[in-house]
Amino acid sequence: MALTTFAAVTSSVLSLGLLAVVQAPFEHAFSARNGAHLAVQFDGSKVTAAQAAATAHAAGVTEAAGPYPVAAALDTTIGRDCSKKEWAGHDNGPITVTTRPDLGSTSGMDQLALTQGRWPTGPGEIALPGQHYATACFGDSVVFSSLPGKPSYKVVGFADSVTSSATAFATADGFARLTAAGATSDEQMLYRFAKAGTAADIAADKQAVAAAAPVGAVEGGQSYLTAEQQATGNAKAYVPFLIGFGILGLFMSVLIISIVVSGAVASGIRRIGILKSLGFTPSQVARAYTAQAMIPATFGLVLGTVFGNLLAVPILGGATQQLGAASTASATIPVWVSIVVPLGTLLIVGVTALVPALRAGRMPTVRALVVGRAPKAGGGQAAQRLASRLPLPRAMSLGLAQPFARPARAVLVGAAVLFGVVSVTFAVGLETGFNTYLDASTSGFNVASEFVEPTADVGVPWGLYGPNDPRNPHLDAAKVAAALAKTPGTKAAFGWGESGATMVGAPPGGEPAKVFTITGDFSWTHMELLSGRWYSAPREAVVGDKLATAVGIHVGDDVTVVQQNKQLSLKVVGINFDTNVGDYTVMTDAATFTAAGLTPHIDQFNVELADNVSGSDWSTSAAAALTPLSASVQPNNDGGKNIVVITMGALVATLTLMLIAVAALGVLSTVVQDTRERVHDLGILKALGMTPKQTVAMVLTSVTLTGLIAGLIGVPLGVAVEKATLTPMGNAIGRHLPPSVTHTYTAGLLLPLLAGGIVIALLGALLPATWAARSRTATALRTE
Numbered sequence: 001m002a003l004t005t006f007a008a009v010t011s012s013v014l015s016l017g018l019l020a021v022v023q024a025p026f027e028h029a030f031s032a033r034n035g036a037h038l039a040v041q042f043d044g045s046k047v048t049a050a051q052a053a054a055t056a057h058a059a060g061v062t063e064a065a066g067p068y069p070v071a072a073a074l075d076t077t078i079g080r081d082c083s084k085k086e087w088a089g090h091d092n093g094p095i096t097v098t099t100r101p102d103l104g105s106t107s108g109m110d111q112l113a114l115t116q117g118r119w120p121t122g123p124g125e126i127a128l129p130g131q132h133y134a135t136a137c138f139g140d141s142v143v144f145s146s147l148p149g150k151p152s153y154k155v156v157g158f159a160d161s162v163t164s165s166a167t168a169f170a171t172a173d174g175f176a177r178l179t180a181a182g183a184t185s186d187e188q189m190l191y192r193f194a195k196a197g198t199a200a201d202i203a204a205d206k207q208a209v210a211a212a213a214p215v216g217a218v219e220g221g222q223s224y225l226t227a228e229q230q231a232t233g234n235a236k237a238y239v240p241f242l243i244g245f246g247i248l249g250l251f252m253s254v255l256i257i258s259i260v261v262s263g264a265v266a267s268g269i270r271r272i273g274i275l276k277s278l279g280f281t282p283s284q285v286a287r288a289y290t291a292q293a294m295i296p297a298t299f300g301l302v303l304g305t306v307f308g309n310l311l312a313v314p315i316l317g318g319a320t321q322q323l324g325a326a327s328t329a330s331a332t333i334p335v336w337v338s339i340v341v342p343l344g345t346l347l348i349v350g351v352t353a354l355v356p357a358l359r360a361g362r363m364p365t366v367r368a369l370v371v372g373r374a375p376k377a378g379g380g381q382a383a384q385r386l387a388s389r390l391p392l393p394r395a396m397s398l399g400l401a402q403p404f405a406r407p408a409r410a411v412l413v414g415a416a417v418l419f420g421v422v423s424v425t426f427a428v429g430l431e432t433g434f435n436t437y438l439d440a441s442t443s444g445f446n447v448a449s450e451f452v453e454p455t456a457d458v459g460v461p462w463g464l465y466g467p468n469d470p471r472n473p474h475l476d477a478a479k480v481a482a483a484l485a486k487t488p489g490t491k492a493a494f495g496w497g498e499s500g501a502t503m504v505g506a507p508p509g510g511e512p513a514k515v516f517t518i519t520g521d522f523s524w525t526h527m528e529l530l531s532g533r534w535y536s537a538p539r540e541a542v543v544g545d546k547l548a549t550a551v552g553i554h555v556g557d558d559v560t561v562v563q564q565n566k567q568l569s570l571k572v573v574g575i576n577f578d579t580n581v582g583d584y585t586v587m588t589d590a591a592t593f594t595a596a597g598l599t600p601h602i603d604q605f606n607v608e609l610a611d612n613v614s615g616s617d618w619s620t621s622a623a624a625a626l627t628p629l630s631a632s633v634q635p636n637n638d639g640g641k642n643i644v645v646i647t648m649g650a651l652v653a654t655l656t657l658m659l660i661a662v663a664a665l666g667v668l669s670t671v672v673q674d675t676r677e678r679v680h681d682l683g684i685l686k687a688l689g690m691t692p693k694q695t696v697a698m699v700l701t702s703v704t705l706t707g708l709i710a711g712l713i714g715v716p717l718g719v720a721v722e723k724a725t726l727t728p729m730g731n732a733i734g735r736h737l738p739p740s741v742t743h744t745y746t747a748g749l750l751l752p753l754l755a756g757g758i759v760i761a762l763l764g765a766l767l768p769a770t771w772a773a774r775s776r777t778a779t780a781l782r783t784e
Contacts, residue, residue, distance in 0.1 A: 005297045005345060008249030009304025010311070011655060012341045015242035017312050017333030026231045029162045030224065033111040036190035038202055039165040039222040040209055041070060041505060044186040047217040052187040058212035060193045060205050065109040067187040070098040070166060071178055072219075073502045073562050075468055078134055079141030079152055087134045091466020092142060095132055096508035098166040098188060099175040103127070103159075109190050110161055112169060117157035123173035127157035132167050145468065146564045147181040163227040165190060167508045182565060186219060199225055203552055219560070220505020226550040229734045230507070236732040238648065240725045241430055245423070245655045250345070252419045252659060253297070254352045256666045259412050273365050282361035286354065289361075293353035294346075301342040308341075309333050311651070395694035398685075399701030406674065410706050413670045413761065417703075417710035418717075420663025420760040425718025425753050426725075427656035432744040433726055433737075434649045440528060440740060444580035445496060445516075447525040448606035450615055451634045452480060452493075452622070457603070458632050467500035467601055468564070475631055477519045477590065477602040483625035484605060489613035490622075494520030497603035499593060501563035503586055507550050513584040515561045517593050517600035524608055528738045531555055532574030538592050541570035544585035546734045548575045561586060568596045577738045605631075660760065667703060667764025675699065675768045682772055692773035699769035703761040711757025718753070719745055 029035070042052045049067050056064035076092040103112055103119045116138065120126055126142065133142060133155055141152040159169055165188065170178070179185045193205045202223045210218045229236075275285055312333045382404075387397040403410035454473035465472040477495045484493045496518045506513035523534075530545055532555035541561075543553050553559060557572045570588055590600035609618055619633040626632065675682070682695065690698075723742070730737040 005249075005253050005300030005349060006304040006307070006658065008246055008253050009301050009342055009345055010308045011242045011246035011249055012345070013305055013308030013333060013337060014311055015239050015246055016341060017308065017337045020334050020337055026162075026228050029113075030228075033113065033162045034109050034192075035162040035224055035227075036065070036110045036165060037193050037196040037224050038191045038205055038209070039110075039163060040189050040191065040206065041072060041219045041221070042067070042187040042189070042213060042217045043219050044184065047187060047214055049187055051214060051217070052189050055189055055209050055212040056191075058191075059208040060195060061191050061209075062194050063109060063192040064189060066189040068098050068100055068190075069175055069179075069185050070096060070188040071175070071183040071185055072096045072508070073504055073506075074144050074178070074183060075146035075500070075502075075564065077143045077145045077466075077469070078137050079143050082134065082137035082140045084134065084136040087137050089469075089471075090134070091469040091472075092133060093466060093512050094502045095128065095167045097126070097168040097170055097175065097178060097183075099170050099172050101172075103169050103171075109192065110163065110165055112159050112161055114157055114159045117155075119159070120153075120156055120169065120171050120174060123171060123177050124153055125156045125171070126153035126174060127159040127169045128155055129160040129164075129167055130158040133158070144178065144181065144183070147178070147183055149181050151177055151181045163222060163224045164230070164508050165222060184565075196224075199223070199549070206552065220551060222507050223550070226507050226734070229550075229732075230511075232732075237729045238651075239732065240728040241648070241652065244426060244721055244725050245652075245659070248419060248423050248426075248659060249655075249662075250348065252416070252662050252666070253345070253349060255412070255415050255419065256662060256669070258352055258356065259416070259666055259669050272363055276363075276365040282358075284361075286357040286361035289357035290350065290353045294350060297349040297353075298346065301346055305338050305342050309338060393694070393697065395690060395698040396701045399698035400705060402674075402698075402702035403706055409670055409674055413667055413703055413764075414706045414710045416663050416666030416670070416764070417707050417757045417761050418714045420660050421711050421714025421753070421757045422718040422721060423656055423659040423663070424756050424760075425715050426721045427652050428749065428753060429719065429722035429744050430652050430725070431649055432749070433722070433741050434652070436741045436744065437737070438646070440578055440738065444525065444527050444578055445604075445606065446580045446636070448636050449609040450607045450619060450622075451636060452484065452605040452607060452626060452631050453603065453634055455627075455630045455632045458634065467498040467603075472603075473630070475602045475605065476629055477600075479629050480602075480605055480626065480631055481520060483629060483631075484607060484622065487618065487622045487625060489610050489618045490607060491610040491613075492521060492524050492608040493605050494518060494522040495590075495602040495605040496522075497601035498581075499563060499599070499601050501561045501568075501593075501598065503547070503551075503584075504560040504562055504567070505551055506547065506584055511583050513547055513586065514582045515563070515586045515588070516581070517590040517602065518587060519590040519600075519602060520605075522606070525606070528577040528740065530575045530577055530736055530738055532572070535573055535588060538589070538595060539568075539570055540573045540592070541586050541588040542574040542576050543572050543587075544583065545575055545577055545736050547584040547586070548572075549734050549736065550584070559586065563593075563598045566596075566598055568593070568598055577735075583734075663760050664764040667761055668767055671699065671703060671765045671768040672771075674702075675772050682775065686775075695773040696769045699772050700762055700765050703765045704758055707757040707759075707761025709757070710761070711754050714757060715750060715753050 040055075052067040055061075073094045074097060075094050078087050078090045078092050080088045082088040100112075104114065105111060114127070115130060117127070128142065138155060138158070141154050143150050143152045153170070153174065160167075175185075189209070191205070191209065193201070195201045196205060202221075202225060206218075206221045209221075272285060275288075276282075280288075387401040388394070390397055390400070392400070403413075452475070454475055456473040474497060475495065481493065481495060484490050496516055499515045499517045501515040503513040503515065529542070532542070535542055541559065543559065547553065553572055553575075555572055555575060559570050559572055561568050561570060570586070570592070576585075576587070590602065593600040609615065615635065619635075622633050685698075686695070722744075726737060726742055
């Protein structure tokens with residue numbers, strides 16, 4: 001009982017605590033600051049301010065604000081005046097700038113929050129979110145490096161929008177400086193809708209807004225759901241499977257408590273009669289048997305609550321940092337969760353134990369004394385006769401018929417095994433899916449026998465300099481490709497790099513959208529497509545799933561990328577799962593950039609070696625051709641494992657082992673009770689010549705059929721639970737999972753699982769079978 005309540009409370013405390021800690025801060029901020037359900041950016045060349053304002057009357061809109069001028073995807077660098085010289089001139093990434101009549105307003109929609117410093121008051125000042133600028137350079141300048149003249153602004157404040165509708169805030173005069181320097185000014189409207197609870201609702205709302213504007217005027221839209229996902233991070237992905245394990249654990253707690261207390265009542269009927277004859281009242285008897293369950297259950301509750309809180313610290317650490325917490329010390333579960341969950345579980349345990357305990361209390365004294373001394377008549381005679389006709393040893397046929405003699409008890413054994421099989425099937429599917437996801441999400445551009453990168457990059461941390469930073473070296477793609485093709489042992493190679501471009505309409509908050517330019521054939525990496533095909537013609541692109549989900553991109557749509565203030569329209573022909581180089585990605589051929597007058601960047605070549613080719617020998621051979629090109633060979637260390645997925649796998653394994661142990665203990669408790677009641681029959685069988693081995697075989701066979709039936713039912717249920725869990729887990733992190741992750745159950749995996757019910761049943765019955773085999777014949781015959 002302690003183990004079941006421990007597993008149930010641990011899972012429940014973790015799942016409810018994660019929801020409370022991760023979800024509550026965003027919901028509170030969104031409500032307090034009257035966040036917008038949707039921020040829509042209109043192309044300033046296709047819509048006037050009046051036309052944008054008219055969309056406030058679109059179907060479903062309950063409140064609107066704007067239009068506000070906005071300039072998106074402007075590349076920036078940290079000013080040379082930064083006191084931290086290692087940051088001076090560092091690439092700061094693209095930002096989206098807006099202005100409003102009153103930046104510090106505490107009324108209206110999407111109220112901005114100032115977290116440090118002050119609001120800009122002059123044309124040369126700006127406020128940025130803290131995560132979009134080096135904190136050490138606060139008070140220094142940010143330079144808009146992609147604009148002619150490279151205008152600079154003094155960073156006087158750190159501020160943000162709860163839904164990341166923009167990532168920089170200037171005065172009207174300050175915004176005018178940007179447009180005068182060449183920035184394109186668009187119009188932004190903010191909306192709240194009557195129905196906006198799901199991504200489908202937001203998509204329909206966006207369509208309604210687009211229908212109210214001139215054709216083709218909508219460039220992009222930022223949903224509050226995307227901002228919520230960015231804020232809550234990966235922590236919410238734990239919740240679905242923890243809820244699953246919590247429910248399974250709770251059901252098993254109820255079942256085991258029913259088995260134990262009912263067994264105690266059944267085996268202690270004569271004791272109940274004695275207690276009553278000594279003057280115990282029915283309520284005192286009921287309380288005594290309820291306490292037998294409550295004491296170990298309370299022990300499990302306390303341990304589960306403590307363990308759940310301890311597990312929460314590493315899981316919640318990353319999420320609280322994303323939400324702006326000062327330190328991981330604040331990554332703790334609220335006190336009310338640690339009170340409500342144990343008390344609720346204790347109530348369920350108490351009610352479950354009380355039912356058989358009340359039956360014991362109401363039992364008449366005389367009946368208890370008489371029934372307690374009389375041996376029970378066996379049932380299932382027809383089943384015994386039928387089993388005796390089977391070509392099995394007599395001991396096994398006797399065991400096979402035993403469940404039919406006490407069907408209610410067989411049902412309890414089956415239920416315990418059933419929950420164990422469901423837990424194992426659920427866990428095996430999750431673990432297999434996690435491992436596949438781990439492989440898929442860490443492959444992509446990380447698949448290679450050897451890497452080739454600029455010599456100047458060797459030993460430099462990845463991403464230290466941004467793609468547009470002049471200190472970031474690039475490869476001469478044509479020359480490196482030719483050198484690799486001539487090197488013996490090269491089977492295939494492709495080059496790729498972050499172009500420094502970004503996508504217009506991408507979510508401005510969180511990680512910026514990255515546009516990768518690629519040269520060569522990368523089909524051998526087996527990157528997965530979720531829909532569409534890979535690009536094959538000029539001006540075609542493949543978009544990452546998370547970016548497509550956040551923005552609402554589908555195959556056939558057009559997207560606009562911008563590099564150094566130059567725009568390029570691309571046709572989306574496919575949605576891919578993961579490239580291992582970012583969440584928001586666009587992939588296109590380097591030749592597409594070159595033809596459009598943009599600059600493709602190739603930062604790395606991935607090389608696949610032919611079979612039986614030594615990496616060290618190939619590297620030595622390739623170095624002679626690559627060194628004059630300022631390129632070097634680097635080994636693939638196969639790093640970058642996803643710690644979140646690894647943690648999930650470890651947690652699943654721990655909870656599963658606990659539930660399997662609980663299921664086996666449930667079987668053990670029932671079989672022990674059954675064996676004790678049949679000890680007189682065992683004595684007769686031993687007197688007739690049954691050996692200890694035959695006794696073990698009979699007891700084990702008595703649970704085999706029940707275990708088999710429970711396995712046949714439990715495996716499909718476990719598969720269904722796994723299917724119902726994986727999709728919400730993917731949704732929690734803004735991803736659609738590929739078939740390789742969702743279709744994990746194969747024949748080779750299911751067949752052993754079907755036998756899992758028998759294994760769990762045999763594990764639980766092994767100890768009582770051994771005890772029955774060792775019992776002495778004379779002792780058994782004297783026991784009534």
